[in-house]
Amino acid sequence: MRIGVVAPARTVTQVSALRMSAFMALTYPAHEIVFHPQCFMNQGHFAGSDAVRASAFLEFANDPAFDAIWFARGGYGSNRILHEVMPQLAPAARNKTYIGYSDMGFMLGALYARRIGRQAHGSMASSMGVDDTGEDAGWVLGWLIDGDKRGLEPSLLTDRRPAAAFNLAILTAMIGTPWLPDLTDHVLMIEEVSEQFYRIDRMLFQLAHSTQLRGIAGIRLGQVTDVPSNDTEFGETLEQMMTRWCAEMGVPYLGRAGIGHVRANHVVPFGVI
Amino acid sequence: MRIGVVAPARTVTQVSALRMSAFMALTYPAHEIVFHPQCFMNQGHFAGSDAVRASAFLEFANDPAFDAIWFARGGYGSNRILHEVMPQLAPAARNKTYIGYSDMGFMLGALYARRIGRQAHGSMASSMGVDDTGEDAGWVLGWLIDGDKRGLEPSLLTDRRPAAAFNLAILTAMIGTPWLPDLTDHVLMIEEVSEQFYRIDRMLFQLAHSTQLRGIAGIRLGQVTDVPSNDTEFGETLEQMMTRWCAEMGVPYLGRAGIGHVRANHVVPFGVI
Numbered sequence: 059m060r061i062g063v064v065a066p067a068r069t070v071t072q073v074s075a076l077r078m079s080a081f082m083a084l085t086y087p088a089h090e091i092v093f094h095p096q097c098f099m100n101q102g103h104f105a106g107s108d109a110v111r112a113s114a115f116l117e118f119a120n121d122p123a124f125d126a127i128w129f130a131r132g133g134y135g136s137n138r139i140l141h142e143v144m145p146q147l148a149p150a151a152r153n154k155t156y157i158g159y160s161d162m163g164f165m166l167g168a169l170y171a172r173r174i175g176r177q178a179h180g181s182m183a184s185s186m187g188v189d190d191t192g193e194d195a196g197w198v199l200g201w202l203i204d205g206d207k208r209g210l211e212p213s214l215l216t217d218r219r220p221a222a223a224f225n226l227a228i229l230t231a232m233i234g235t236p237w238l239p240d241l242t243d244h245v246l247m248i249e250e251v252s253e254q255f256y257r258i259d260r261m262l263f264q265l266a267h268s269t270q271l272r273g274i275a276g277i278r279l280g281q282v283t284d285v286p287s288n289d290t291e292f293g294e295t296l297e298q299m300m301t302r303w304c305a306e307m308g309v310p311y312l313g314r315a316g317i318g319h320v321r322a323n324h325v326v327p328f329g330v331i
Numbered sequence: 332m333r334i335g336v337v338a339p340a341r342t343v344t345q346v347s348a349l350r351m352s353a354f355m356a357l358t359y360p361a362h363e364i365v366f367h368p369q370c371f372m373n374q375g376h377f378a379g380s381d382a383v384r385a386s387a388f389l390e391f392a393n394d395p396a397f398d399a400i401w402f403a404r405g406g407y408g409s410n411r412i413l414h415e416v417m418p419q420l421a422p423a424a425r426n427k428t429y430i431g432y433s434d435m436g437f438m439l440g441a442l443y444a445r446r447i448g449r450q451a452h453g454s455m456a457s458s459m460g461v462d463d464t465g466e467d468a469g470w471v472l473g474w475l476i477d478g479d480k481r482g483l484e485p486s487l488l489t490d491r492r493p494a495a496a497f498n499l500a501i502l503t504a505m506i507g508t509p510w511l512p513d514l515t516d517h518v519l520m521i522e523e524v525s526e527q528f529y530r531i532d533r534m535l536f537q538l539a540h541s542t543q544l545r546g547i548a549g550i551r552l553g554q555v556t557d558v559p560s561n562d563t564e565f566g567e568t569l570e571q572m573m574t575r576w577c578a579e580m581g582v583p584y585l586g587r588a589g590i591g592h593v594r595a596n597h598v599v600p601f602g603v604i
Binding site for chain 1: 376377408410411507508528529537540541543561564567579
């Protein structure tokens with residue numbers, strides 16, 4: 059398998075790319091990972107201008123020599139190239155798997171909405187750090203290369219309904235736009251990082267009241283990490299918030315999910331596995 | 332005129348209420364302002380539970396003895412009572428003006444969507460601080476009581492198209508829900524506070540790509556204040572962001588508006604003035 063890496067949002071370091079390439083050479087020597095030079099570019103907030111990021115994504119997605127696109131990093135920005143790249147995806151883009159999470163939810167959601175390729179929520183190609191066991195990177199590579207299900211979010215092994223996973227802020231930013239996929243009958247998994255409780259509550263309000271998402275089968279909550287402190291305690295726990303908003307939405311709260319901005323960020327293929 | 336004050340989001344202090352009552356007694360002695368005791372309650376993040384805040388709003392909105400509801404304060408929470416209060420508004424609620432801004436955009440938007448009463452963006456009833464000239468409070472009272480147009484957002488005096496004004500985060504949180512009013516042919520004014528540029532850009536993306544807002548006449552940008560620093564410079568100015576997203580949306584960027592989380596927060600009646 060040949061895996062292409064692009065960065066539709068923020069830049070990554072050469073060292074993080076070398077670390078992942080070396081890890082893959084050790085664990086999957088018969089397979090290849092190629093970081094597009096665009097990954098290392100830098101312009102303001104982004105890994106190159108919108109045009110540069112769009113062009114790099116189209117180059118790799120439309121290249122039949124790649125079997126998968128593994129997104130390098132999130133951090134904001136992939137939404138800015140959706141209207142440019144989505145209409146230009148060629149047939150070769152349909153025979154690929156796309157994997158990443160966080161800001162890459164914009165890409166995965168837009169691709170899933172158009173049924174272009176196969177999408178999965180999972181750890182990023184630049185995520186391997188120091189003191190890293192490589193477990194989540196191994197989950198992605200094992201699933202991509204061998205179809206290994208050990209890295210899948212555990213509930214997927216028993217609950218056979220279609221699923222999708224998103225960062226909550228990214229999901230809610232797609233609501234009301236043509237980029238949000240139809241998630242009718244899906245188990246929706248959400249995770250969040252660096253958001254105060256009142257902001258999480260506001261996003262859950264939008265999710266619960268969204269006319270587009272009324273048909274989902276239920277919601278699972280992933281890890282919610284690095285919550286900034288606020289001037290007052292919010293007064294509700296995350297479980298209470300989930301229970302209340304799911305009741306208001308009229309869908310079951312299905313409990314926790316093993317995803318998030320954490321090392322144990324499991325793979326969630328979109329749709330049925 | 333008899334003005335009722337309720338707090339559908341966060342609590343206010345007795346001293347802020349006394350200050351506004353005293354100011355009004357000095358400047359508009361023939362008129363009355365009544366702070367509902369709910370304004371001073373405190374439960375977690377909010378000025379009382381959802382039920383308590385909903386009940387106080389319904390009590391004053393449905394009371395024919397009040398001519399206007401002046402919201403006390405924003406800060407998050409009015410979205411949580413929309414589904415409870417909107418279906419329970421009685422005929423007396425239709426003969427009122429509702430004024431506030433920021434989180435109160437949820438209330439104003441939902442009321443405007445249902446054409447219940449008259450809505451206006453404007454300074455809040457607890458906004459008067461120390462060293463305060465009372466200018467923005469005077470703008471609200473002058474417009475409410477005498478129809479004085481000196482406190483209106485200046486462009487409204489020459490641009491006779493319908494208008495509406497929202498905090499950007501509140502507006503985007505209503506997108507895709509039944510609470511967002513139809514703003515076709517409206518000049519939309521937006522303002523923001525305490526949001527990093529990448530978050531503002533993400534919200535502008537949602538606004539620009541929203542299918543519900545495609546018909547707006549144009550956008551004006553109010554004050555954007557207290558922007559937290561980020562780890563990198565975003566690389567675009569606010570004017571560049573507005574120009575780019577308005578172009579992508581296909582609507583004119585009409586320039587700045589005199590609204591925001593600032594003292595010079597002008598009145599913007601929803602619809603035509």
